[in-house]
Amino acid sequence: MPDVLAFNKREQIDCSVNARVNSFGAVAGNEAMENDVPLAQIEFRSVTKTDGPVAAVKDLSLSVRRGEFLTILGPSGSGKTTTLMLLTGFESPNYGDILIAGKSVAAVPSYRRDQGIVFQSYALSPHLNVRRNLEFPLEMRGMRAVERTARVDSILARVHLDGLGDRMPSQLSGGQQQRVALARALIADPPILLLDEPLGALDRNLREQTQTEIKSLHKEFGITTVCVTHDQDEALTLSDRIVVMRAGRIEQTNTPEAIYDRPATQFVAKFLGEANILENPGFTIKSEAAQRPGTVAMIRPERICIATLDAPKRIDAEQYQSVTRIVDNMIYAGPLRKYHVRIGSTVLVVSEHVASGRRALQPADGARLEWLRSDIRFVAAQAP
């Protein structure tokens, strides 16, 4: 039952957020923010948000740079939406402070924070056509009708929806509605864009198209963007930096490449991509780095080469480690084959591009597995 109550409460919050976004869209800004221009556009300082016994966000410190695309990635319930809500002002921290452009926004109400916001549920006003939906935030700013029309026409063209201004939201596809929501968030040219699972309701192809669209809009507008998602592909594709959250805390913050290639913890390694944790493999793991206490060895599936036992050894034993085992299973996954091979207590996943030209191995075949010692990573078994 507590979960249901929590869910209902969140639903109410989301509804009120949507209502406010409908009313204000990207609203007029806080003049105080326009003066000095610090490098960090957004700063969380030791922010905690509790709701009864639950701490949705715990002692969170984070900086978002001007013009950066930062993605908050994490599993359900890890505190992503709460973090975004704290930034919009629809939730307030119990402890800590949030700064925008170097100034605390503790006393700035949500409608005075100059932010464009997009939610998974589009949040378009159903009774207004596309043009009116887009015009509303401009009207709130007191812009003249002739300028509003020009700006709406221009943004509609920019998101490839020219000619659809007279349609009602219900007459648009999910992808088109999401593009209108994006256009509405950007139309008043706010310095900050906040996206909560913006592509969650779209099918895979549309998601990829809209990802590309968001990326190019971000580049064009140079807008500081915070995006919340639980989708690792979205995070890898869109972000300058990714923050991985777990149970209300930040587990790691870095560029997509650095997080994927050098995950700090076992949780991050498994959450972003597939990870083989080599626990009790039955042989000594050779690596270039020394293993620190409290860490486990990890290798990505694509870093392991798999070959038949009679294939010529192409490798330099100094740089590589090699073991022979029996293939448990082979799974065809479009451009990839995935093999399962048992090593000690671990079932190792090995991925191989079909285009590699190598003959597919079958279950019960003998296989030689080889990997570069430098591809072994030691990751913290637990969060610090």
Ligand SMILES: Nc1ncnc2c1ncn2[C@@H]1O[C@H](COP(=O)(O)OP(=O)(O)OP(=O)(O)O)[C@@H](O)[C@H]1O
């Ligand atoms: N208003 C609220 N009332 C009660 N509990 C809440 C409220 N908001 C969030 N929580 C709890 O705080 C935690 C974080 O929730 P949050 O919605 O931020 O997670 P999330 O990472 O966005 O998850 P999802 O991916 O499912 O959207 C959860 O345990 C949630 O149940």
Ligand SMILES: [Mg+2]
């Ligand atoms: Mg959420």
